[in-house]
Amino acid sequence: MDDRHKRLAAAKRKLQEYKNQRKQENAGDSSDSFTRKSNDYDVDNSKDDPLSEELELSFSTSAESVEGDGSSIPVTSIPNGVAAATAILSNTVEVESLQELNTLLPSTPENVTVAKDDDQIPQVEIVERFEVKSNEAFTQCDKEIEIIQAQNDVLDNLEKELTSLRKENSSLTHRETELLLQLETNEKLIRDLRKEVNQFKQQGNVHQQLEELQEAVAVVTKSKMNLAEQLSNEQDKNKELLNNVGTFENELESLRKENSKLWHDLNSLKAKLEEELMKNHVLEDQRRHLNVQMEILQNKHSSTELITSTSCVHENVRAESHTHSHVDEICSGNQDLGLENGHTASDNNHSSDHDHHEHDQEQCSSETHQHHHSHGNHKSGGEGSILIEMQKTLKRLEWENKTYEAELMKLSPLKNVEAICDELQLKNTALKQEVDQLEHLVIQLQGENDTIGDYIQLYQTQRLALRQHAKENDELVEALSREKNELLHKLSELNQAVEKLASQPNATVLENKIRDLIVDVNTKVHEPYTCSVCSGSRLMTV
Known part of the structure; x- marks a missing residue:
């Protein structure tokens, strides 16, 4: 170009x-x-x-x-x-x-x-x-x-x-390109065939491996069957355990009741035991007091005997000065012994309850020791009776002590009951925790049920409102259709009146009738209607 x-x-x-x-x-x-x-x-x-x-x-x-x-x-x-x-x-x-x-x-x-x-x-x-x-x-x-x-x-x-x-x-x-592609594909096929041949040559023991795999599959199937049986057995055991758990729960409830009874009995027994221990302490205090009094009386009796013996010795061997001095030493020793007995009695008694009483006893012992020459013969008979009464009270107290010890030995199995009660308390706490968890879940489910119920109630209320709205709309449409028919009828009458008025020259009556119809139509047209959807009372006008 x-x-x-x-x-x-x-x-x-x-x-x-x-x-x-x-x-x-x-x-x-x-x-x-x-x-x-x-x-x-x-x-x-x-x-x-x-x-x-x-x-x-x-x-x-x-x-x-x-x-x-x-x-x-x-x-x-x-x-x-x-x-x-x-x-x-x-x-x-x-x-x-x-x-x-x-x-x-x-x-x-x-x-x-x-x-x-x-x-x-x-x-x-x-x-x-x-x-x-x-x-x-x-x-x-x-x-x-x-x-x-x-x-x-x-x-x-x-x-x-x-x-x-x-x-x-x-x-x-x-x-040529097709032949080259075919040649390349043929070369790839030849390579693949060579690889497969090499693989078949290398995998000469494929049949043995296949048999081994089949045996392994059989073993796996057997183990699977065994596991299925074990699973069924475990399920049965679980069912039994669930039944046992139910029975255990019933037993636990009965044990709870028994535990409450035992706790009540235990508390009552503890109260009784405390009362008995208080009584035992009181009796021990009384026994100690009586022992002290007996020792004091025995010391007084020994001192009176010594005084009488010394008086006899003094009368018999008044002349011997060394014997008189020996008798004085014995008297002074007896006085010291009386004082020591008074101190031991004060140590054995309670300090808060018996201080004044021990002081009186010491004064009495000192007074009796000082005036043993004048009152020793008169009190010897009364002291013997007191000793007899005190021995009787001691025997009675020992017997009561033995009975209290026997009762305490009887109450020793209560220790095992306390251990059982502790275990039951632990189980009770665990069960309380489970019960709390279940109560929490129940509360959650109740809340969800309440929300679902609220939604259902809301849906029902909305459905009723929609039905009421549709009903009101239908009623409104019917009312409008009736009014439309009335207006059409009045318009037809108006047309007829106009035609008659046109044909008649003197038609004042028809004119008045036409005016009334026009006023009526205008009032109907401009009359407002209430809206069923909105809250207003004068919103819709036709």
């Missing part, structure tokens, strides 16, 4: 040069009349030269064809000269043929100019000669066109062969 554009531009330039050359030649010879005529003729020919016009048309049409679809103009659609020019331009030898045409075309004006010098040659011969030369040039161009067409046919055939060869080449390349 670019080559054709270039060739057309070159041909246009040559044609313009040819026109300019003819104008210059015609402008140079303006002296004589023939030259004027010839110049006029040349100018007219230059203006109305069919060859130049046809060449210009051929150039323009060929340019348009090249710019439009890139195809050359057919030879049959233009004159011979134009066809020759277009055929020359549409071939590789176009430039050379145009050059030859350029050499041929200027020859005719030269002949004309040569003939201008000869005044005798008529103008018709000049035209004939020009036509002969142009015909010869056109015939030569036709021959060249035929040659060019033959070459073009050969080129078309070659192009067709080239396209067919290209198609064959593309098909062959496609086939």
Whole structure:
């Protein structure tokens, strides 16, 4: 396409040069009349030269064809000269043929100019000669066109062969690619087969492995069956345990009741034991007090005996001074012994309860020791009776002490009861924790049930409200339809009254009736209606 554009531009330039050359030649010879005529003729020919016009048309049409679809103009659609020019331009030898045409075309004006010098040659011969030369040039161009067409046919055939060869080449390349892909797939298959063969060679013990796997599967199935049996047994055991738990719970409740009874009994026994211990302490205090009194009485009795013996010895051996001094020493020793006995009695008794009593006893002992000479004989009989009574009380206290010890030995199994009670308390605390957890879950479930109930109640209330709303809407629609029918009836009556009024000249009654109907219609139209959805009372108007 670019080559054709270039060739057309070159041909246009040559044609313009040819026109300019003819104008210059015609402008140079303006002296004589023939030259004027010839110049006029040349100018007219230059203006109305069919060859130049046809060449210009051929150039323009060929340019348009090249710019439009890139195809050359057919030879049959233009004159011979134009066809020759277009055929020359549409071939590789176009430039050379145009050059030859350029050499041929200027020859005719030269002949004309040569003939201008000869005044005798008529103008018709000049035209004939020009036509002969142009015909010869056109015939030569036709021959060249035929040659060019033959070459073009050969080129078309070659192009067709080239396209067919290209198609064959593309098909062959496609086939080659398919074969290459098939070859690659075959190579992959061969590699896979080799790998499989190697694997089969390496895995010669596949059957043994398969048998081992089957044996392992059998073992697994057996173990699975055993596990299933164990699971069923465990489930049965769990059921039994649940039943036992129920019985244990019942027993636990009974044990709780017994525990409460035992705690009550234990508390009562503890109270009794504390009372008995208090009594025992009181009796021990009394026993100690009696022991102290007995010791004091025994000391008094021994002191009285010593006094009597010393008095006898003093009467018998008054003369002996060393015996008298010995008797004084014995008396002083007895006095010291009485004082020591008084101190031991005060140590054995309770300080808060018996301080005053011990002090009185010490005073009594000291007074009895000081006045044993005057009162010893009178109190000897009373002291013996007191000793007998005190021995009886001691025996009674010892017997009561033994009975209390026996009762305490009987109460020793209560220690085991306390251990059992402790265990039951621990179990009771654990059960209380479980009960608390269950109560917490129950509370949660109750809360969820309450929320579900609230939702259900809300749904029911909303459903009732919607039903009431639909009912009210239906009632409103019915009321509106009734009022609409009434208004239509009144409008029909109004129309009838208007027609009657138009027919009757004196119709004051009808006018009043029409006015009443109009007022009634206006009141009905502007009467507000309550909205069933909203809370307002005067919201809807028809």
